[in-house]
Amino acid sequence: MRTTITLAGISKSFLGVPVLRGVDLELRGGEVHALMGENGAGKSTLLKVLAGVHRPDAGSIEIDGVEHSFAGPADAQRAGIAIIHQEFTLLPHRSVAENVYLGREPVRRLRVDRRRMVEETARLLDWLGEDGVDPTAPVSALPVAQRQVVEIVKALSTDARVLAMDEPTAALADHEVELLYDLVRRLRQRGIAILYVSHRMREVFDLSDRITVLKDGAFVTCAPTAELTSADLVRHMVGRELGTLYPERADPAGLGAVRLALRGAGNARVREVDLEVRAGEIVGVAGLQGSGRSALARAVFGVEPFTSGTLELDGVATRITSPRGAVRQGVAFVTEDRKGEGLALRQSVRDNALLVRRSALPPRRGRAAVDLAALLESVNVVARDEHQEVRFLSGGNQQKVVLAKWLAVDPAVLVADEPTRGIDVGAKKAVHHLLRELADRGVAVLMISSELPELIGMSDRILVMHDGRLAGELPAGASETAVMALATGHGVGEVA
Amino acid sequence: MSFRPRLAEGTAPVLVVLVVLLVGLAIAGPAYSSPEGYLALLKRAAPLMILAIGQYFVIVSGGFDLSVGALVTAGVVIAARLIDGEDSATAWVILLVLAFGLLVGLVNGLVTTVLLVPSFIVTLGMLLVLDGAVFLWTGGAPRGALSPGFREFGRGAVDVPLLGEVPWSVLILLAILAAAVLFMRGGTGRALVAVGDNEQAVRLSGGRVNRLRLLAFVLSGLLAAVAAILLGGFAGVSAQVGAGLEFRAITAVVLGGVLLGGGRGSVVAATAGALSLEALFTLLNLLGVAGALESAVQGVIIIGAVAYASLGVGLRHRFTRTTTKQPATASG
């Protein structure tokens, strides 16, 4: 018999402020059920209710007609519910097997049965076709993509009947995304109910059987995927029509001088990179995870500086050996890890927006009055006031604060690594327009994105990286297949 | 930039505590019916408050300074030995004590930032080294004596127009506090808090993280030296003069709502925490709580205050998190 999980009328408030208002959700064994909604719509809270992390104020959770009440994550696990959280839930210093069985270590004669843990983990890894992962290796030794595999193994090892995945592809390279799809489909075949939370339209349409949309903590609709178009979805999520158009590209004739140029630049992670970005231009960098696209961005910004070749800013050869040096020479960097590297989350909107100015500029320039209100308005940050701590903002607004802190120093070059990661459709659009506005004001923008439609839609030219090198360059509006061909190492010849 | 007065988050509870204690003092002790009584309290509290300001810089930037107690002792013992009652030596010895505090802070900061040793360990090591070295040098017990000129800062008072007699230590405290508030409002101060919150974000914003943390330790060392000068004057020379002050200063800072681990808290609140602690001791004395039980009561109150602060903050957080969804355009 296939499992059915019914969440009915789930409500949850924090100190009287409702976050979920009577949400219904029905999951069936053997289906992939997508859960969509803007940031703040209540998806994460709903997931946490399902995972036993939060107790709902009202409503019921039934599994095969039996009502359950979870006192904690352990109860939910026992009922067959496994969650893959958005942030990694792994202990870096412990081994893969120890992580997989964390909280449920098999015990034999009073002691943890390490052998069984390792063997079971190895079997699951093999089953996923990931036999390259050593169950006894510490997680800190694994690349990011393999950590995601460990997360999945951890979820599977609980005898899960329901698997909820919160943005599972956020950290994956494209070919790994394919593997994940494959895996999700296999799990579906075996009768597992999969709740799939994602911001990426394409994933949702590729994978899901049904879609439930939440907005402002309330249930909006639930329909078979086949009956919905992406425009419908956006309308349900945002409550209004949102054009899917990207901002207009730059006029090739109107481009300015070359602001950033690399000639034969390389370090331990990237080799022999030649590129030029002109004032007013957005150059996209595509590539699989580990291809060196982020390493390139970090090298330009001086996090891991180039050790060979030359870097020119506005035609002058220079050396950038630290982020501070980069900032002082007019280079800005939007990191892909907003919370870890981009913002001081407990500090106010104001302090974050002024962070670069205060930290990197010489005191006299740094202290000069800046029109903060105008700055925040130009990126359209929605916050209670400038003294609100940024951790209470939505991902999209946080990203706007990141952009604001760079706008405050008028950069000549902006390197943006995954500038729209983990933010909702509306905010994405706003960030796209901001980047284009910057370019129009004469900034040279180097943009990295693993979302191909976005990259193609935004870029005036596309550079594709493979194995630490530039594999080729494609014009604006190139096809996804052309990009992928280069990214996977099929060479320029076949696509050009 | 507008300078409208704004209470940093976490400041309110300690101010309430402080007011309650001060009112308690007024009720319990006749000495506290006049400003002089409070001035005396402030004078007594000044060294701890100055230590708390120094400790605040370190804690808010994500560190610990366990060496300040030993540094106070060292400062007093060194001063006594070098001055040896000679008034003429006062000026250069004061400079030397300040320089010594600065040096100790510099070493703490350099070992923390360059050798990447957790500051808890570095300053614990420094505590051991200072305790040992000072007594090694003086041969086991403090020798010499402070000059009257030196002791003036801790004991004496000065005639201030309108206010009358104000103790030197209170004036010094107010000057330091004012400077600290200005510093924390400025870019460097804000960046210091940001370092305690997310070091990497500051680094990738072009900030000099190591220099900022170093600065915090240097300021802490320097202020500990100032506290040593005041305490030496106030309490005289003893080997125990600084004992336990590091814990007291940390307690004061935490009582002021500053987050251990860094990234949140105001310097005014930390200072108010120190004053509250001193007011508490005074009140306990007035109420006739036996000296021995005093620390027990202190322990209970500290746990209670911190628990209240963290539970209270926890509730407020959840509240703010959910209220942010009512959008309102940011205004300057």
Added chain:
Amino acid sequence: MTVQEKPLPVRTVPARTRSRGFAFTPTVVVYLALAVLLVVGSVLVALRGGVLLDQAGLLNIFTRATALGLVAIGQTIVILAGSLDLSVAYLVGLTSLVAAETMAGQAGMIVPGVLLALAVAAVVGLVNGLVITVLRANAFIATLGVALVLRGYLEHNYTGPAGEVPRTFQHLGYDRVGPVPVAALLMLGIAAMCWWLLTRSRPGYHLYAVGGDLEVARLSGVRTRRTIVTAHVLCSVAAGLAGIYLASRLGSGAPYVGTDAGFDLESIAAVVLGGTLLAGGRGGVVGTIGGVFILATLDTVFDDLAVDPFFKDVVRGVVLVTAVALYARRTVRRQS
């Protein structure tokens, strides 16, 4: 596992895995350092016409290591769990008094005395743990507060040694097997038990998880509060054992026996010296014991060399910082 319908291919996994060869883990480093210290110390002492590792010298090292070792074992457990205990020094004094006063010189009261002392210790640990988990006070402040409460109690009720342990109980403090005191062997036995508990048992796994990342542990279904409270109870019981041992050696309870020895910071120093991460989640009892013996050997060498006692503190401070600096270097290199 429901997702597996047919038998899966079994990958052969070596039973004792992790054949990553010999590595300079902090534990290895600390024992190498101990060996070097013993050699250098022996040479220095020999130059002055003495012998470091004779019967008396060994006895001295082991005796010094016993009480600190017990406290440090407990401290290791709480530090691994991401916590800290600053109340152990006063607790050692308190439990020595409870034990000695309950025994009051009668052999028949030994068992009740020991049990009562351990019960008092457990209660103090429980309070520490509950203040940290339920009242959500920072461990540093919580245990400092508890330390102050204990101090107040001791200062209020005692001015000096009190109680008396029966003669038979003093065997615990003074009997030895060859040059090794029985109590030291018991301490090592307890260390071994804790090693097993930490590395082989489920609660041990959970302890590392809680110290490594509280939120990850919680989301994985580990009962984090229970784990932290248990760690504090174990830590306090270990400190209680140290108090009982010291009562047996002194013949009576002494309120400040723990604080005079600086057991609070000293035990943290030993733990960190032994390579355990102050932030928690990494390290272990084996390293701690190495750290304890380094500190004990240093003291003994200095005694033999008749070095000024204050010089010891200086050296200790330098050793502590240097050791941690070395560990930190290593971690940074490995991460990059």
